[in-house]
Every structure is written in structure tokens, then in C-alpha cells.
Amino acid sequence: MTIPFLDLGAAYRELKTEIDAAIHRVLDSGWYILGPEVEAFEAEWAAYCEADHAVGVANGLDALILALRSLDVGPGDEVIVPSNTYIATWLAVTAVGARPIPVEPDPATHNIDPTGIAEMITPSTKVILPVHLYGQPTDLDPILALARSRGIAVVEDAAQAHGACYKGRRIGAHGDVVCWSFYPGKNLGALGDGGAVTTNRADLSDRIRVLRNYGSRVKYVNEVQGENSRLDPIQAAVLRAKLPHLDAWTERRLAIAEAYADGLAGLGLILPNVPNWADPAWHLYVVRTKNRAALQKRLAAVGVGTLIHYPIPPHMQAAYADLGLAPEALPIARDLAEEVLSLPIGPQLDLPAAQKVIAGLVDAL
Numbered sequence: 001m002t003i004p005f006l007d008l009g010a011a012y013r014e015l016k017t018e019i020d021a022a023i024h025r026v027l028d029s030g031w032y033i034l035g036p037e038v039e040a041f042e043a044e045w046a047a048y049c050e051a052d053h054a055v056g057v058a059n060g061l062d063a064l065i066l067a068l069r070s071l072d073v074g075p076g077d078e079v080i081v082p083s084n085t086y087i088a089t090w091l092a093v094t095a096v097g098a099r100p101i102p103v104e105p106d107p108a109t110h111n112i113d114p115t116g117i118a119e120m121i122t123p124s125t126k127v128i129l130p131v132h133l134y135g136q137p138t139d140l141d142p143i144l145a146l147a148r149s150r151g152i153a154v155v156e157d158a159a160q161a162h163g164a165c166y167k168g169r170r171i172g173a174h175g176d177v178v179c180w181s182f183y184p185g186k187n188l189g190a191l192g193d194g195g196a197v198t199t200n201r202a203d204l205s206d207r208i209r210v211l212r213n214y215g216s217r218v219k220y221v222n223e224v225q226g227e228n229s230r231l232d233p234i235q236a237a238v239l240r241a242k243l244p245h246l247d248a249w250t251e252r253r254l255a256i257a258e259a260y261a262d263g264l265a266g267l268g269l270i271l272p273n274v275p276n277w278a279d280p281a282w283h284l285y286v287v288r289t290k291n292r293a294a295l296q297k298r299l300a301a302v303g304v305g306t307l308i309h310y311p312i313p314p315h316m317q318a319a320y321a322d323l324g325l326a327p328e329a330l331p332i333a334r335d336l337a338e339e340v341l342s343l344p345i346g347p348q349l350d351l352p353a354a355q356k357v358i359a360g361l362v363d364a365l
């Protein structure tokens with residue numbers, strides 16, 4: 001591939017000196033679980049997200065699970081989730097023993113349609129769990145208003161939305177708890193697994209802090225049945241080295257998105273639609289086409305890598321056969337999975353490369 005979909009080594013090469021120094025700082029410190037590096041990252045990440053608190057955890061799925069546990073979500077409870085999401089959103093719900101209640105997306109945004117949520121609320125609904133898919137912020141205000149009027153919590157899956165803004169304010173504390181992944185391919189990625197929650201609620205940050213560390217505040221004193229889900233200090237140090245560059249990296253993603261929007265207009269592809277209140281993080285640039293297989297093949301032939309996010313929606317996965325949801329039960333999610341195509345985008349992809357992607361699509365269409 002001359003233009004790979006994503007080159008994870010490129011971000012490391014750009015910041016090699018800082019990242020190597022950060023890793024060695026931890027190695028030399030002799031402190032390898034939690035400690036000052038994790039605390040410093042938590043403070044920096046909370047500030048960046050305009051949130052009062054951040055708690056580092058082992059990965060994004062655990063962030064979601066611990067957020068739900070902090071709200072006492074468990075068996076018998078229902079959680080409203082998007083039908084169109086990465087499966088981790090649903091896995092967190094079932095991991096705590098609750099039931100995912102899917103709501104279809106607005107096809108214009110691919111995000112959960114706020115107008116479809118109210119009719120799915122029952123006395124068992126504990127949480128609404130929107131996802132800022134592809135780094136495009138979900139329309140949160142109607143969801144927050146509905147949740148508040150019904151006494152329901154809002155947990156945001158922000159695993160793809162580092163740095164995105166909703167109505168001028170960073171994603172990070174609009175809902176009760178906001179969940180982050182630092183998987184290497186995310187906009188802020190570690191060199192391994194990592195995750196965090198951010199929140200303005202001191203009670204929830206405190207519960208998650210205890211739950212992530214064996215249910216313990218004081219060593220060998222266990223208040224609750226917790227887990228081992230701690231952010232690794234080496235990863236925290238890597239994230240601290242990268243965080244000062246995140247805004248510049250988002251700007252570079254935006255420049256590519258703008259080049260695509262210009263270069264691909266009028267070709268018959270459905271391009272991302274950005275509401276005027278949204279500043280997306282541009283984690284992915286996803287177009288929609290009925291000719292996906294042919295286009296993907298033509299692009300591959302000229303050296304352009306593409307991916308599909310996601311080829312099988314959660315309700316059609318074998319993992320959720322027990323929910324008994326037919327493919328046609330959630331037709332928008334089913335259809336999107338047949339038609340979405342993710343083009344290369346990232347801070348280390350330059351504009352000439354983006355122009356080559358555009359030229360490849362112009363030729364193919």
C-alpha cells in the first residue's frame with residue numbers, strides 16, 4: 001500500500017525523542033503501578049476535557065464497564081445504546097448483566113437519533129449511552145434533557161472523540177460519566193491498551209477510582225468487589241508526551257476532511273454531514289456508497305487502503321444471537337454496515353496523499 005489506511009508507527013516517529021524520554025523516566029523511577037505519572041496524566045486529561053475529574057483505567061471497554069458499575073447498573077436494568085456502534089458499547093452493558101436496548105441512528109449523522117429514545121424508555125431504564133461515532137459529537141442536549149426529566153443517567157462513549165466539541169465545549173463532562181479509550185489507533189493513542197473516565201461528579205469519580213483498584217482505597221482494605229483495571233504508568237507517560245500535540249493533530253485531520261469534502265463533492269458519495277454545533281475529532285472519515293466493494297477494490301489497486309467501520313452491527317453478531325434480534329429489526333444499522341467505507345485520515349497523512357485518495361475515487365466513479 002502506498003497510502004496505508006493507518007500507519008501507527010508514524011506518530012511514534014514524529015515524537016520519538018519525547019516518547020523515549022517519557023518511557024525511560026518511568027523505567028528509572030522504579031514506580032510501575034499507578035503513582036505520580038498516572039496522577040499527572042489524570043490531571044492533564046481532566047483539564048483538557050474541561051472536566052473536574054479523570055480516572056485512568058486499563059482500556060476503553062473497562063472505562064464503560066466501570067462507569068456503569070459506578071451507577072449501580074446490573075441485572076434487571078436496561079441501557080439505551082445505539083444500534084450503530086462498535087460492539088464494545090454493547091459488551092459493557094451485558095458485562096454488568098444489564099440489557100442493551102438499541103435505538104437506530106439518524107442516517108444523516110450515523111449517531112443515535114435522539115427522537116427515537118423516549119419511546120424505548122421503561123421503568124427499568126437506568127442509563128442512556130450515546131456514542132460519538134467516528135469522532136462526530138452526538139446531539140447531547142435533547143438526550144440530557146430527556147434523561148434529567150426521567151431521572152436517568154447519561155454515560156458517553158467517547159472512545160473516538162478526543163478533542164471533539166459539542167456547542168463549543170469539549171466532550172468530557174456533558175453527561176454523568178464520559179468514557180475514553182487510548183487504544184493505539186485512537187486520536188490520542190497509547191503504545192498498548194489504556195483508557196479513562198472523565199466526569200464532573202466527585203461521587204462517581206471516587207467510586208470508579210476504588211473499583212479500578214480491587215475495591216480498595218487503603219492497601220489490603222477492600223470496601224467493594226472491585227477489579228484490576230489500572231492505567232499503566234508507562235502508557236500514562238506516553239500519553240502525556242502526546243497530549244500537547246493533540247490539538248495540532250486534530251487540525252491536520254480537519255484539513256484532510258476539508259480536502260475530502262471539496263474533492264469528493266458531486267461524485268454520488270454520501271459524505272459526512274457536520275451540524276453547525278459540532279467540532280468533530282475526525283477519528284474516521286466515512287463515506288456511504290452502494291458500490292462499496294467495487295470502490296474498495298479500485299482504491300486498493302492504486303495503493304489506497306480503506307477499512308469498514310463496522311461490517312457487522314452488534315445485533316447481527318453471533319455474540320448477541322441470544323437477544324433474538326433479526327437483521328431487519330434494526331434496518332438502518334444493517335444498511336449502514338453494507339454501505340460505509342472509511343478513507344485514510346490521520347495526523348501523519350499529508351495533503352498530497354489525501355489528493356491521491358481523491359484522484360483514485362474520481363477515477364473509479
Ligand SMILES: *Cc1c(COP(=O)(O)O)cnc(C)c1O
Pocket residue numbers: 059060061062085086088089131157159160180181182183193194195
Ligand atoms: C475503541 C472503542 C471502544 C473500546 O476501547 P478499547 O480500549 O479497545 O477497549 C469502545 N467504544 C468505541 C466506540 C470504540 O471505538
